[in-house]
Amino acid sequence: MAKDKPLFDIKKFRVGEDRNVDLAKWPTLIDPVYDSKDDYRARLAERVAALSDAQQKLYAGNRHALLLIFQAMDAAGKDGVIRHVMSGVNPQGCQVTSFKHPGGAELDHEFLWRSMRVLPERGQIGIFNRSYYEDVLIVRVHPELLQAEGLDPGKDADAFWAERYRSIRGVERHLNANNVHVLKFFLHLSKEEQRKRFLARIDEPEKNWKFSQADIVERGYWDQYQAAYQLCLSATSTEAAPWFIVPADDKYSTRLIVSHIVLDKMASLKLAFPEVSAARKAELKAIRSLLTL
Numbered sequence: 001m002a003k004d005k006p007l008f009d010i011k012k013f014r015v016g017e018d019r020n021v022d023l024a025k026w027p028t029l030i031d032p033v034y035d036s037k038d039d040y041r042a043r044l045a046e047r048v049a050a051l052s053d054a055q056q057k058l059y060a061g062n063r064h065a066l067l068l069i070f071q072a073m074d075a076a077g078k079d080g081v082i083r084h085v086m087s088g089v090n091p092q093g094c095q096v097t098s099f100k101h102p103g104g105a106e107l108d109h110e111f112l113w114r115s116m117r118v119l120p121e122r123g124q125i126g127i128f129n130r131s132y133y134e135d136v137l138i139v140r141v142h143p144e145l146l147q148a149e150g151l152d153p154g155k156d157a158d159a160f161w162a163e164r165y166r167s168i169r170g171v172e173r174h175l176n177a178n179n180v181h182v183l184k185f186f187l188h189l190s191k192e193e194q195r196k197r198f199l200a201r202i203d204e205p206e207k208n209w210k211f212s213q214a215d216i217v218e219r220g221y222w223d224q225y226q227a228a229y230q231l232c233l234s235a236t237s238t239e240a241a242p243w244f245i246v247p248a249d250d251k252y253s254t255r256l257i258v259s260h261i262v263l264d265k266m267a268s269l270k271l272a273f274p275e276v277s278a279a280r281k282a283e284l285k286a287i288r289s290l291l292t293l
C-alpha cells in the first residue's frame, strides 16, 4: 500500500469552531493507523522525507511561517513527537522552544510576551513545546500562580479567563492574517496510560531521568486539568488556528497523525521554489560560462 495514503481522515481529530469539547468523548486510543511496526517506520520515513521537502520550499519561498503548538498532560509524548516528526527537517529552518515555569522578566510582562519574542520568522517552522496556553491551563488549575504576575482574577473568575481566551484568539488571528499559520495539538492521554508511563520511568533505570516528583503532584489534579483543557479547547479552536485532539495512548499513531496534519497544512500553502525569470536565467548562463575556465 502507498505509504503516503493515511489510514484515517484528519478532520476527525479537528475541533470545530464553537464546539463544546467533552474530552471523555474524544478517544485516547484508536485502531492503529499502521499495519505493523515496519509499516509504521516506512510511513513515518515517507512523511519525514515529504516534510523535509516542504520545509525547503517554505524556506526558499520566504513568504509563510508555521507555528506548531504542543500541549498535553505529562508523559503524553510531546518530546517524542517533536523529535520523530521533525527529524528530517533542516535545523536552520526550525526552532523549538520549551516553555517552563516562568521567572524574572517573564513574570514582569503580560502572559503573551515571552512567546511573542520567539515567534518564527518567515520561511521558518516554530515549535512550541508548551506555550502561552499554560496561562489558561496550569494557571487556571492553580490560580494562586497569578499572584506572581501581580494579577487577581477577582470575583468573576470566568470573565477573567474568557478575556485570556479572547486575547489568544485575537493574537492567533493576527498571526494568521500575516501568514504565520498556527496549528495546535493536544496529545490526549488516558490517566491509566500515564500511570503506566510513570511506572516505567521509575522502574527502568534509563528512564529515571525523565521522572519528576512534580508530575505526580500535578497528576493529583487530573480532573481539574481535563476541565481546564476542555474549556480552553472549546474557546480557542478557530478557522485561523485550529486545535487537533490527537489520541496519545499509542505513540506510533500519535506521530503519524501529527505528521499528516502538518503536511496537509503545508500542501494547502502551495509551496514552491521561487520562479526564476528569463532575464535571471540568461544572467546565470552568462555567469556559468565564466566558470568553465
Ligand code: ATP
Pocket: 074, 075, 079, 098, 099, 100, 101, 102, 129, 130, 131, 134, 135, 138, 139, 145, 212
Ligand atoms: P518534560 O517533563 O518532558 O521534560 P515538560 O514540558 O513537562 O517536559 P517540565 O520542566 O517538566 O517540562 O515542566 C514544565 C512546567 O512548567 C510544567 O509543569 C508547565 O505546566 C509549567 N509551565 C509552563 N508555562 C507556565 C506558565 N506560564 N505558568 C506556570 N507554569 C508554567
Ligand code: MG
Pocket: 074, 212, 215
Ligand atoms: Mg514534565
